[in-house]
Amino acid sequence: MIKIEVDMALCQHYGQCVFEAPNIFKLNDDDKLEYVASADDSERDNVESAVDVCPMQAIRIVE
Template identity: 55%
Template sequence: MKVVVDMNKCQDHGQCVFAAPHVFSMDDAGHLAYVSGPDEALREDVEEAADVCPLQAIRIED
């Protein structure tokens, strides 16, 4: 599984951080940071993060 975030769309709302904290985080400047190739066991959390993103900036590629 590969996680792709369109950083042109992302406005750092951080909803993904709550849904998948092992994949998404906010850096010291308040910008989104993420693991692009998380373990498959985290798929459900990543799918939830993609669903809750207000700008639909997250997608999963297999």
């Protein structure tokens, strides 16, 4: 399992992470980011891509 953290003070809800890891990240009806804090290792590549594309660098994987 991998643990994911999003600094919601930095997040501007652009949603780029949703395109990279749709099983982990989503925008709710108010266009605010929601995410799961832990995911199966099979999602690691997708989450790493989401970390890379986040314009605010608000996402990180906790090792």
